[in-house]
Amino acid sequence: MTDTTTVDPDALLAEILLTPEGKADPYSRYAAIREHSAAYRTSIGFVVVGRFDDCQWVLRDARFGKGDVDSVAVWERYGITEAEWVEHFSDFNRRTTSMLGLDPPDHTRLRRLVAKAFTPKTVEQLRPDIERLTSRMLDEFRGAVVVDVIPELALRLPIAVISEMLGVPESYWPALQPLVRAATATLEINPSLDQLEAGARAARGIAECFEGLIAERREHPTEDLLSQLIHVEELGDQLNHDELIATVILLFGAGFETTTNLIGNGLLALLEHPVELQRLRDDRLLLGTAVEELLRWDSPVQIDGRMAYEDLDVHGVAVKAGEQVVTLLGAANRDPRTFVEPDRFDIGRGAAQLMSFGAGIHFCLGAPLARAEGRVVFDQLLDRFPVIEPAWGDERPRFRDSIVLRGLESLPVHLA
Numbered sequence: 001m002t003d004t005t006t007v008d009p010d011a012l013l014a015e016i017l018l019t020p021e022g023k024a025d026p027y028s029r030y031a032a033i034r035e036h037s038a039a040y041r042t043s044i045g046f047v048v049v050g051r052f053d054d055c056q057w058v059l060r061d062a063r064f065g066k067g068d069v070d071s072v073a074v075w076e077r078y079g080i081t082e083a084e085w086v087e088h089f090s091d092f093n094r095r096t097t098s099m100l101g102l103d104p105p106d107h108t109r110l111r112r113l114v115a116k117a118f119t120p121k122t123v124e125q126l127r128p129d130i131e132r133l134t135s136r137m138l139d140e141f142r143g144a145v146v147v148d149v150i151p152e153l154a155l156r157l158p159i160a161v162i163s164e165m166l167g168v169p170e171s172y173w174p175a176l177q178p179l180v181r182a183a184t185a186t187l188e189i190n191p192s193l194d195q196l197e198a199g200a201r202a203a204r205g206i207a208e209c210f211e212g213l214i215a216e217r218r219e220h221p222t223e224d225l226l227s228q229l230i231h232v233e234e235l236g237d238q239l240n241h242d243e244l245i246a247t248v249i250l251l252f253g254a255g256f257e258t259t260t261n262l263i264g265n266g267l268l269a270l271l272e273h274p275v276e277l278q279r280l281r282d283d284r285l286l287l288g289t290a291v292e293e294l295l296r297w298d299s300p301v302q303i304d305g306r307m308a309y310e311d312l313d314v315h316g317v318a319v320k321a322g323e324q325v326v327t328l329l330g331a332a333n334r335d336p337r338t339f340v341e342p343d344r345f346d347i348g349r350g351a352a353q354l355m356s357f358g359a360g361i362h363f364c365l366g367a368p369l370a371r372a373e374g375r376v377v378f379d380q381l382l383d384r385f386p387v388i389e390p391a392w393g394d395e396r397p398r399f400r401d402s403i404v405l406r407g408l409e410s411l412p413v414h415l416a
């Protein structure tokens with residue numbers, strides 16, 4: 001039991017966000033923060049909650065929302081003028097015109113346009129495609145002794161799947177992948193001005209790629225989701241051109257580093273718990289609950305949050321309208337108030353709910369797709385390779401320098 005009187009939640013959060021030790025083991029630090037108090041204000045201003053019920057509440061309650069960068073004069077934080085912000089970072093407004101950055105009613109309208117493509121039923125119909133794409137990638141591992149699963153599978157498969165749905169040709173991937181990585185870096189808490197500039201450049205590059213593809217599809221429509229969205233735009237009253245671009249970029253970007261991290265973090269967890277790995281080999285009916293446990297154990301998205309729209313009391317902390325409340329999803333997924341023995345990895349746990357996909361109206365649209373990809377990948381890996389073992393020697397694989405998205409730089413494994 002942590003002695004909560006000596007805990008400094010601010011220092012612990014800084015360790016998680018900024019140090020290799022904190023990134024290697026955020027969970028003991030999250031536990032100390034979560035048990036210290038239900039809510040606290042950090043030295044840089046925002047308020048943090050880490051208990052499951054509180055994270056649910058913040059993400060569900062309409063007194064919180066996505067906020068508007070213009071209304072909080074974000075440029076002041078970076079010591080630049082509004083005119084400079086508009087000149088260099090106008091592409092950010094694109095992000096806020098995607099459903100991810102909007103409140104109702106615009107959020108409701110945009111989400112409804114694509115929701116049908118992501119229901120569990122529609123995704124089930126995609127399963128043969130996911131199986132085919134996974135199988136093709138695993139074929140390439142034949143004869144290899146050591147494979148780095150991150151670049152060779154975890155990064156490639158989610159792009160292949162979402163590209164298949166949207167209709168993005170394979171020739172676009174090499175250009176898009178690094179651009180999406182640079183763009184998602186701006187989702188970090190307090191991104192630096194350099195990160196923002198790189199992100200804005202990347203956002204322009206991605207938009208140009210999709211403008212080209214949209215022009216092509218307008219001429220020659222196909223059955224893919226992109227053609228369907230172009231059709232909706234052409235009807236004229238539900239989706240404007242900026243929203244079309246923002247939606248396509250969101251769908252393309254939201255699905256891949258997240259699912260990459262489900263595959264990478266998930267395989268690491270299984271390799272670090274060989275008894276559970278063997279249990280899954282022996283009983284593939286556990287695949288469903290195993291993927292849920294992988295999502296809970298080391299969530300691909302660790303941090304979410306909302307802006308308060310009115311003055312509120314959050315467990316004794318006075319939050320003013322316009323202030324940010326950060327939800328620690330990784331901490332909530334290990335909350336003993338919600339999960340029995342949360343620090344035990346148990347692929348048969350069957351937890352009724354998770355924080356990994358967020359909550360409320362922005363609950364991850366792609367959750368059924370991510371789950372399906374996870375099940376197919378782990379099923380096929382176990383089918384194909386009777387031996388999957390760590391190939392990283394004494395030094396545990398390192399996590400990348402981000403914390404909103406948590407994922408490995410590389411994961412070398414022996415396959416036989």
Ligand code: HEM
Nearest residue numbers: 099100251254255258259262300357358362364365366370
């Ligand atoms: C394991 C993989 C994934 C994880 C952990 C994940 C996590 C999340 C989370 C936490 C949110 C909520 C953000 C918020 O509250 O603001 C979200 C939203 C979203 N996700 Fe995912 N995601 C994953 C995969 C995918 C995939 C495969 C897609 C497919 C396109 C996708 C599309 C979206 C979209 C469109 C939203 C915005 C929904 C809205 O604003 O209404 N995600 N995701």
